[in-house]
Structure formats: C-alpha cells, structure tokens
Amino acid sequence: MRAVVQRVTQASVSVGDEIVGRIGTGLCVLVGVAQGDDEHDATALAAKVVGMRIFEDDGGKMNRDVIEAGGGILAVSQFTLLGDLRKGRRPSFGDAMDPERASVLFERFCMEARELGVAVETGRFRTHMRVAIDNDGPVTLLVDTRRAF
Numbered sequence: 548m549r550a551v552v553q554r555v556t557q558a559s560v561s562v563g564d565e566i567v568g569r570i571g572t573g574l575c576v577l578v579g580v581a582q583g584d585d586e587h588d589a590t591a592l593a594a595k596v597v598g599m600r601i602f603e604d605d606g607g608k609m610n611r612d613v614i615e616a617g618g619g620i621l622a623v624s625q626f627t628l629l630g631d632l633r634k635g636r637r638p639s640f641g642d643a644m645d646p647e648r649a650s651v652l653f654e655r656f657c658m659e660a661r662e663l664g665v666a667v668e669t670g671r672f673r674t675h676m677r678v679a680i681d682n683d684g685p686v687t688l689l690v691d692t693r694r695a696f
Contacts, residue, residue: 579628
C-alpha cells in the first residue's frame with residue numbers, strides 16, 4: 548500500500564456539494580492499494596501513519612504523533628498513486644488492485660487507525676471527490692509498505 552501523508556490544520560472531502568468528511572488538525576492520508584497487498588499491509592500502514600512523529604512539541608521539534616497532537620485522520624482512497632508513467636504520457640494503472648478488493652483493504656486501514664485511538668473520517672470509495680487540504684508546514688511524506696520501514 549502506498550500513502551501520501553500531509554500534516555494539516557484542516558482538511559475536508561466533498562462529493563458534489565456535500566462534505567462527507569472533515570477534520571481539523573491532523574493528517575490527510577491519500578491511500579493507494581496495489582496488486583498483491585493484503586491485510587498485513589493495511590495494518591502496517593495504519594501503525595506507521597498513526598505513529599509518525601511529525602507534529603511539533605513545545606520546543607518546536609517534530610516529536611508528537613497525531614494522537615499526542617489531538618488530531619484526526621482524513622483518509623481518502625486514491626488509486627492514482629499507483630499510476631505508472633514510465634511508458635509515455637498517459638498513466639497506466641495496472642499496478643492498482645481491483646476496486647472491490649481495494650475497498651476492503653482501505654477500510655481495514657481505517658479500522659486499524661481507529662483501533663489505535665484516532666478519529667478517522669473518509670471520502671467515498673469510487674466516487675469523484677474534491678479534497679481541500681490546508682497543509683501545515685508544509686509537511687508531506689510518502690509511505691510505501693513495499694519499502695522497508
């Protein structure tokens with residue numbers, strides 16, 4: 548699984564004119580599920596994201612995780628993170644998992660993050676969404692369960 552993690556002061560996701568998920572301080576996590584990913588990837592990704600110490604402590608150092616910062620997670624499924632542009636200008640999405648199985652693993656990621664103590668809001672799987680992000684810092688990190696961490 549692959550994620551783009553952004554530290555935010557606020558973030559929301561809308562479908563049409565309806566806001567379907569919103570957080571204040573926390574993390575906006577764009578999640579892509581790849582062919583071959585499984586429940587272990589979802590669990591590992593959730594643990595890594597929740598444990599990331601990217602919020603500042605009283606001394607101004609990145610020493611707090613999202614729970615210590617009192618934040619939430621806005622998780623948005625995004626298969627385009629698996630896009631491959633090595634051959635031409637139009638991305639290929641052959642590395643992305645089929646939507647039915649990807650949905651299960653995305654939900655598993657969200658469930659695992661909730662079980663770790665974080666409030667998690669989401670978008671709507673397989674719909675056109677608009678994501679509004681107020682990136683704080685900016686702080687943006689890439690996490691991939693296929694790369695050792």
